[in-house]
Amino acid sequence: MSSLSIAPVAGRIGAQITGVRLGGDLPADVVAEIRQALLRHKVIFFRGQEHLDEQSQVAFATLLGEPTTAHPTVPGLDGNTHVLDLDYRNGQKVDRWHTDVTFVDRPPLASVLRAVTVPDAGGDTLWTNTVTAYEHLPAELRDLLDRLRAVHTNAYDYARLAGADDQARKYAEVFASTVFETEHPVVRVHPETGERSILLGDFAKRLVGLSSSTSAGLLRLIQEHVTEVENTVRWRWAPGDVAVWDNRATQHRVVHDFGDQPRRLHRVTIAGDVPVGVDGRPSVALAGDAAAYSPIAA
Numbered sequence: 001m002s003s004l005s006i007a008p009v010a011g012r013i014g015a016q017i018t019g020v021r022l023g024g025d026l027p028a029d030v031v032a033e034i035r036q037a038l039l040r041h042k043v044i045f046f047r048g049q050e051h052l053d054e055q056s057q058v059a060f061a062t063l064l065g066e067p068t069t070a071h072p073t074v075p076g077l078d079g080n081t082h083v084l085d086l087d088y089r090n091g092q093k094v095d096r097w098h099t100d101v102t103f104v105d106r107p108p109l110a111s112v113l114r115a116v117t118v119p120d121a122g123g124d125t126l127w128t129n130t131v132t133a134y135e136h137l138p139a140e141l142r143d144l145l146d147r148l149r150a151v152h153t154n155a156y157d158y159a160r161l162a163g164a165d166d167q168a169r170k171y172a173e174v175f176a177s178t179v180f181e182t183e184h185p186v187v188r189v190h191p192e193t194g195e196r197s198i199l200l201g202d203f204a205k206r207l208v209g210l211s212s213s214t215s216a217g218l219l220r221l222i223q224e225h226v227t228e229v230e231n232t233v234r235w236r237w238a239p240g241d242v243a244v245w246d247n248r249a250t251q252h253r254v255v256h257d258f259g260d261q262p263r264r265l266h267r268v269t270i271a272g273d274v275p276v277g278v279d280g281r282p283s284v285a286l287a288g289d290a291a292a293y294s295p296i297a298a
């Protein structure tokens with residue numbers, strides 16, 4: 001056994017791992033333990049990783065899988081195409097519950113997020129466990145969800161930009177510069193754990209086969225269950241912290257309570273596979289060239 005220790009942070013999700021200095025050179029048994037912890041706890045946290053830079057963050061991520069380009073539409077950080085620069089001065093708005101990049105047919109397996117600059121107070125991140133969310137639903141609702149499919153898209157809701165500044169507008173334009181649309185099962189079977197997980201979040205725009213008002217009402221109801229506080233964990237960031245989440249079993253969002261204070265994080269995502277529903281049907285890309293978001297060599 002290695003010297004890692006793993007301590008749960010909340011009752012249903014999240015664990016802090018100590019006793020490891022992250023990088024691209026971890027022994028195989030340590031990597032295996034980290035992967036196990038990720039599957040079990042859904043989001044894992046490491047403090048004190050100030051030694052990491054963009055390159056070693058990517059090197060660590062590569063131990064968990066194949067890093068993708070930073071984002072299907074948003075360019076990567078100068079000098080490192082794998083790194084998405086989440087700099088809130090540039091009009092980033094990820095303050096709604098979501099699973100990363102679900103508008104393509106192969107959403108990331110995991111994301112590795114590293115805090116560079118954080119406010120003295122505020123700007124925490126929340127994660128919710130979409131497996132326990134499913135398990136705590138009444139059986140009647142689970143049966144319904146098992147049969148539903150949802151269309152996810154990055155087509156930007158420009159109504160939300162009312163009153164936003166130029167930076168935020170520009171970012172939204174880049175974000176939706178190519179429109180992607182994918183039909184996913186609302187419940188996916190996790191390819192490694194076999195657990196059932198609710199696949200929705202802010203990119204899910206409508207439920208297939210239902211009227212827009214029924215669809216909107218049902219989406220809101222399901223999301224309310226998914227984000228019940230009992231399924232969540234909240235992380236208070238310090239610079240040098242790293243969070244890794246299983247993007248197949250979680251949603252997350254920032255708490256946008258820090259006004260104009262600087263807040264900057266760097267994200268590397270790891271390529272995932274095509275989700276499969278309870279009935280064995282895979283997700284289907286409807287629009288956009290998902291090949292644009294293929295893994296590239298690190």
Ligand SMILES: O=C(O)CCC(=O)C(=O)O
Binds near residue numbers: 124
């Ligand atoms: O800024 C945050 O806390 C979360 C950002 C986010 O959604 C992500 O890194 O995927």
Ligand SMILES: [Fe+2]
Binds near residue numbers: 094098099100252
């Ligand atoms: Fe995200």
